[in-house]
Amino acid sequence: MKALEKGDIVCLLSEDGKKWLVKIESRNFSTHNGIINLDSITGKSPGGFVMTSTNHKLYFFIPSIEELILHYVKRSTQIIYPKDAGYLILKLGIKEGMKILEIGTGSGAMTLALAYFVGKTGKIYTYEERENFSKKAKHLIEQLNLSDRVVFHTKNIADGIEENNFDSAIIDIKNPQDYLDKVISCLSCGASFGIVVPTTNQVSTVLEISETLPVIDVGVCEILLRKYKTNPERLRPNDVMVGHTAYLITGRKISV
Amino acid sequence: MKALEKGDIVCLLSEDGKKWLVKIESRNFSTHNGIINLDSITGKSPGGFVMTSTNHKLYFFIPSIEELILHYVKRSTQIIYPKDAGYLILKLGIKEGMKILEIGTGSGAMTLALAYFVGKTGKIYTYEERENFSKKAKHLIEQLNLSDRVVFHTKNIADGIEENNFDSAIIDIKNPQDYLDKVISCLSCGASFGIVVPTTNQVSTVLEISETLPVIDVGVCEILLRKYKTNPERLRPNDVMVGHTAYLITGRKISV
Amino acid sequence: MKALEKGDIVCLLSEDGKKWLVKIESRNFSTHNGIINLDSITGKSPGGFVMTSTNHKLYFFIPSIEELILHYVKRSTQIIYPKDAGYLILKLGIKEGMKILEIGTGSGAMTLALAYFVGKTGKIYTYEERENFSKKAKHLIEQLNLSDRVVFHTKNIADGIEENNFDSAIIDIKNPQDYLDKVISCLSCGASFGIVVPTTNQVSTVLEISETLPVIDVGVCEILLRKYKTNPERLRPNDVMVGHTAYLITGRKISV
């Protein structure tokens, strides 16, 4: 792997397992295990470590998409969880070169995952009506050097979706039922779509609407992630786990 | 989306929700809802349908990675499930351009997911000692036009891993504990790794070995996928669900 | 334990783990492992075995409540599962001496569990409008020698609940929302209640109604039972599990 440079986002990991995602720049960074100057990482290879002011190791890595979502995306709104994003990407068939519609940029967590997976030849068109969210997400995508893959629209999609012929769409807003017909009408025939909703009432409402639209293969699921303690002689799940993030509704547009 | 051509792999979907993945060629294809000649799909756009001999609609789509894994990969061995593959891809930080080691090609399910996500500039080196598996997986990758992204080795890795400086590794064999040190030694510092095992005993054994290796951030988890019936007025989970596929162990190599 | 007698219900268990619950009487009983005459068990102690016609052991036990529910109750309707019944019994505070209302006798699975736990001094009043169900459940309770603890009403509770001052109530019918006020009005202040419903829509409806009633401490949950394969060297959950039985809604009546 290439050496780390100023401006790169790195994952710092303390000896006791705490993680931070930071940009490499000339400033001090404080942890419960002492201080480092972030600049001291410049030029080093991932997987190495620096010693903090109190003589603890601090490892650094190139962050995974999971770490970017969980530790870097500013949590100004509910983010999509990696367990859900990962499943959706395979379920929706996200691939390089795709043209994707995202309704509800939010913090940009899904935007960044999509941007990585559509590659240089793909494009994400993401809509968000709250200006502060849109701005933060745009900044995030810039920091990850993915700006040429994402077009940001700061507007309510009641005022129109400006593109069409999308290969896939992901909807993560409070009232997906109000815009589902509009979204479906912008998709290519055969395109997949995914909707992320937290409540069972929303699932029912979306399912009802979808019965009136040219869609097929509609499915609903939820994904549970259960982590384990890593003591090999006392293997057991963690005492507490995330009990719910969202229901995922997926389907495909058909020609009529 | 571009029109479908002879040789393309398509997902057929019956009105009652049954799916088949087939290659478009000049032959009849029989379903419980009648027969079609696959050639009749040639030149059509995804999302359309053809009528079967018994006057039922049969829709066709470009398959998602989930469908390729579940409906196309020959199940000569236990495949990795999309719920697990999707999570691993985000957790391991799989991205375009990566050089990835896969130990245990198996049916090629993970191979194909990796091949899609590393893009044109990435490369998968996959090892499998059983010749028939290796052959089938190679055929699968060829059919998906991903051959230039995958190097197949038909050998036991006890006899050596021929490359090094990998950005990530995925191990899905019966005895990962026997080769974990060898795999770790071929990774770049900072590289991620993921191990897929079905039993708790294997998890314990791998965790024990990993304590002796230059790795950090070792975690264990399992992913549960719970599907729901899609009647909006009677929303409820399916009566039966997959109760277990595998435990996922992940971590990162550090410099020592 | 006392010796088994004619008329007792026993659990038969084959060497390969198959179970049957039968009444001891003079008749042949056929299994995939050969035939026995049930009378040959008379006078034997639980935990013993008889040899079948094909020389296989068939063990016999006094059935647990779990086995009675899963293997003996005629499944003419959806039964309550032991995982749900067990939790409800502790959650509702079912104890000896209690006077309990059951709306929806169904197959009598919950009736029998309640009858065991209220003891000789308790009483269950159970309502069922479908005569054939009521009859079968009554027969079941007779066979278990619990008849003096259960009063069967074959009527629609729209026509009235004949008793009051109940210590607890369990409702397991299709439209609990239609009768919840009536049920609550028959409870003593401070009494607990439990409602068993399969769909999220029903949960929402019941929660809405309950907001208009003199109840408190209303909770909703579901219980998942995950079984494991018992190979000590390859410990892992079963491949398939029950994904859903019912949502459980519980609460307590208060004075107003």
Next chain:
Amino acid sequence: MKALEKGDIVCLLSEDGKKWLVKIESRNFSTHNGIINLDSITGKSPGGFVMTSTNHKLYFFIPSIEELILHYVKRSTQIIYPKDAGYLILKLGIKEGMKILEIGTGSGAMTLALAYFVGKTGKIYTYEERENFSKKAKHLIEQLNLSDRVVFHTKNIADGIEENNFDSAIIDIKNPQDYLDKVISCLSCGASFGIVVPTTNQVSTVLEISETLPVIDVGVCEILLRKYKTNPERLRPNDVMVGHTAYLITGRKISV
């Protein structure tokens, strides 16, 4: 229900859903919603309320077994959870009149559940080597007026189990594998047993030992309890849930 008396244990419930289990006696009890004198509950009927010093309602109930376990049993050690206790009671066939062996009294949570369900004619013999636990559990059982149903032994069972011919046994200690043979030898033929262990390693060890003992129908499971938020218009599971309490191993003794 009869009026509450001095010395009764009641469940107090605040308007915002917080619970406390207390004994009725002449003393002040402070909550975040003001103070009451517990004596003011004497003579009142369950399901009623008293006003606190700051004019909030505080409801009172006869506690369920679930509440006794979760809110009253002093948590000096890991308690068994109601979800697990409830399932075990049905699975093991606990009924009135049974003679039950408990290895590991702990805080007395399981002891009290068993004592309720064996009724006046049953008996629990419970062993605990740590004197302080045994003492506290004894005090708990006394407060619940169940003392005539429970015999406490403060000793290590390495020094012998003093009774035999048990109808069922529950083992909840750190090293069940060391005493399983001894426990099985004290059971009647046909008796059920349940073992509660937190780790997969312990499950494997117990399964291995059990293969050498006269037992049959050995099963392993875990129970997951998932609670929901009770807003009918926004029904969804809680964000966080208990991810693990224990694995439950059950089986039956056979004659050899």
